[in-house]
Every structure is written in structure tokens, then in C-alpha cells.
Amino acid sequence: MSDQQRRQSERWFRAQGLPWLVHGRNTFGETLLRAAPALTALLCYDLMTTEFELLVPDSDEQFDAFLDDPLYLLLYFANFALVYAVPAVLAWQVLRWSQDRDASALSTVAVLALCLGEVIGVPVVDHLAGVADWHWSYALEGLIWDLAIIALAAAGAGAVFVWALRVALRQLRVLGLLATRALPLLLLFVTFFFYNAEVWQITSHLPRPMLWGVLSLFAAVGLLFLFAVAQDELRDLAKELGPERIPLRRRENANLVAVLAVAQALQAAVFGLLVFGFFLLLGSMSIRPEVIKMWITKDPSTGKLFNVLLPVSQELVQASMFLAVFSALYFVTAVFSDGKYRDAFFHPLLGQITVSLAERQKYLTRWPRRVAAT
Numbered sequence: 001m002s003d004q005q006r007r008q009s010e011r012w013f014r015a016q017g018l019p020w021l022v023h024g025r026n027t028f029g030e031t032l033l034r035a036a037p038a039l040t041a042l043l044c045y046d047l048m049t050t051e052f053e054l055l056v057p058d059s060d061e062q063f064d065a066f067l068d069d070p071l072y073l074l075l076y077f078a079n080f081a082l083v084y085a086v087p088a089v090l091a092w093q094v095l096r097w098s099q100d101r102d103a104s105a106l107s108t109v110a111v112l113a114l115c116l117g118e119v120i121g122v123p124v125v126d127h128l129a130g131v132a133d134w135h136w137s138y139a140l141e142g143l144i145w146d147l148a149i150i151a152l153a154a155a156g157a158g159a160v161f162v163w164a165l166r167v168a169l170r171q172l173r174v175l176g177l178l179a180t181r182a183l184p185l186l187l188l189f190v191t192f193f194f195y196n197a198e199v200w201q202i203t204s205h206l207p208r209p210m211l212w213g214v215l216s217l218f219a220a221v222g223l224l225f226l227f228a229v230a231q232d233e234l235r236d237l238a239k240e241l242g243p244e245r246i247p248l249r250r251r252e253n254a255n256l257v258a259v260l261a262v263a264q265a266l267q268a269a270v271f272g273l274l275v276f277g278f279f280l281l282l283g284s285m286s287i288r289p290e291v292i293k294m295w296i297t298k299d300p301s302t303g304k305l306f307n308v309l310l311p312v313s314q315e316l317v318q319a320s321m322f323l324a325v326f327s328a329l330y331f332v333t334a335v336f337s338d339g340k341y342r343d344a345f346f347h348p349l350l351g352q353i354t355v356s357l358a359e360r361q362k363y364l365t366r367w368p369r370r371v372a373a374t
Contacts, residue, residue: 009363011100016352017163017262019156020255021360026154029103032111035153036098039114041091042145046122048083049307053131055079056309063302063309076311083308095162118142156255164263167349168270186330187278190323194279195287197295203318204296211318215325222332223265230260237350237357252360260349264332272328279320284312292316 010022026034056076057063066072101107123138132138152158193199203211234256238248248256292300292315300313310317 006367009359012359013356013363014156014159015099015163016356017160017259018255018356018360019159020251021356021363027103029105029108031150031154033098033101033103033107034158035150036107036111036114037091037095038149038153038158039111039118039146040094041087042149043114043118043122044087044090045083046118046142047125048086050122050126050129050131052079052083052308054129073311080308115146118146160255160258160262163259164266167263168266186275186327190275190327191282194282194319194323199322200292200295200315200319203322204315206318208318211321215321218325218329222268222329223261225332226261226264227257230257230264233260233346233350234353237353256353256356260353263349264335264346268328268332271331272324275327276320276324279323280312280316283316283320287316289313 013019013021057066066076098107119139119142122142123132123134126132126138127134206214234253289300292313296315300315303310303312303314303317305317
């Protein structure tokens, strides 16, 4: 009974996004089971993009003619939504199935089959469908993705992300409140750059991998700020709880900081997506192809994002991506000066952390570390 109660306590900590507060080690089967949702989403997404590439013509001329037909246009947008919706729904269902479930030989075989499907199945399907020629590098790429997901699951990243995602979804009303206050002022400033030829020239001449590198730099700056703020808030919370609590280890402290920072990072990401969609819509309505050609001194090309063709120009996609990430960074730094945001979003998070620390105290009192490590 004691072992069952301990496992229930450890599952509770993982459900709170705090896997590093428990001291039992996961078996290989348990790690694979926790990686199953992400592996399912990856495999489904790759297969859906293959289906999407079969639907959409290759050349820009054929693609433009394809979008001129209202029926094909409706079919395009329906498939575009399914490319992202189906993997998310399947991953959520697998997550619900895997929660509170012990690893077994059947679950291990099922997850290994998902890995094999990504490594071998996707390149074979692409080859048979005529989307891409067979090459061993595609199998190696799938293997790297699988190993990265399994490594992140072993580190507990999945538990942190799922908890933060749930918090972000529950607090969408807070995001709406802040977006209505921050977005208008931000757009007044950022729209000036959107209609600036220099921004289009810079972003259009950046290869997509290099653009991702620039955006990653913005994201890294924002994450460093969030982690620093979360560490300060956690330090203040520890002072309020008093010296009688069992001191946090480094990995436990890192886990608590991570859940606070990731929850806010997801809100910033949603804000950035809103800005990205706004500029795509604004650009497609107000900037004609001949204006883009005048700015960048070449004809605009068909836009693509994650290997999916878009009914807008590539130059518009790149400029919108750059300004959206810049706006998300502004959001990250601005929210902590807003008292209503802190009261509605950040303080409830600190309340949940306080409850988790109290449960950790009970957990370690009943199962001390020297016992938990055996």
C-alpha cells in the first residue's frame, strides 16, 4: 500500500509539471510511454504534410491557378487546418491514454513501432508517393527526431510542457485582457516597420535557416528574462515559507523555475502567433506583388512554412515572422509592469507552486531521499 501511495504522489507531482521533485528513476518503458504523445504528433504531422504536398501543385503558376478555383481553395484551407489539428488531437488522446498507466511490454512495442514509422515509414511513403526520392539522410533525420523526443521525455520536459500548456489554456482570458491593452500600442509602433522597405529587404534575403537563427536569438533573450524573473519570484516565495522547509536541490529549483517560465513563454508564443496572423492578413490585403517587387528588386515567390505552401508570398511570411517574434519579446518584457496581469496570471501560479512545495514537504518526510534512492 505504501508503494502505491508513493507512486500516486509521484504521478501527482508529474501532473503538476514537477517530475524532478520525485526521486524514483523512470524505467526505459516508462520513458517511452511518456514520449508517446510527441512521437505520435511527429509521425502524424509528417504523413499529413505528405498528403498535403500531393494535393497542392508544385509550381507557382499552377498553385495560383489552383487557388483561383473556390472549391479547391476551400479544400486547401481545410487540409491546411487538418495538417496541424489532427496531430494535436491525436497527441492529446495518446496523452490521456498514457496518463496514470504503467508501462508494459505492449506499450513499449507500440511506441517503438511509432519510432520505426518515423525512421523508415515516412521516407518510404514519401518515396512511393513521389514527394521525395529515397535517401538514407531522411531516415537519419527521423532517428535524430525520435532520440531527441525520448531524451526530452527522460528529462521530464514533457511534464513541464503539458502542465504549462494547460495553465496557458485556462488563462486565455488573461491573454485576451492583456492583448487588448498591449496590442494596439504595439501595432502602432511595429506597423511602421512593416511598411518599411528595409525590413523586407533584410528578411527576404535571409535564407530560412538563418532567419530561424535570428528568431531563436530573440527567443533566447526572452527566455533568459523569464527565467531570471521566475528565479527572483521563487526566491521571494522561499523566504515567505520560512526556514523550516526542506531546502531545494538544484534540479528541484530548476524544475520550479522552468514551470513558471515556460507557462509565460507559451502565452508569449500565442501572442506572437496573433501578431503573425495579423500581419499576414494585413500584408495580403494592402501590399500588392508589384510593390514587393519594387522593394526587394525581384519577383515575390510562393510562401512556405514547415514545408507547407501558403497562399501568400514568401517575403510576406518572412517579414511577418520577424515582426511577430519581436512583438512576442516586447510582450515578455512588458507584462511584468502590468499589475492586473500579475494578479490574474502570475500570482495564481505562485499559489500552485506553494501547494506543490507543501506536498513535497510531506513526500520527503514520509519517503526521505535515502529511502527514495533505494
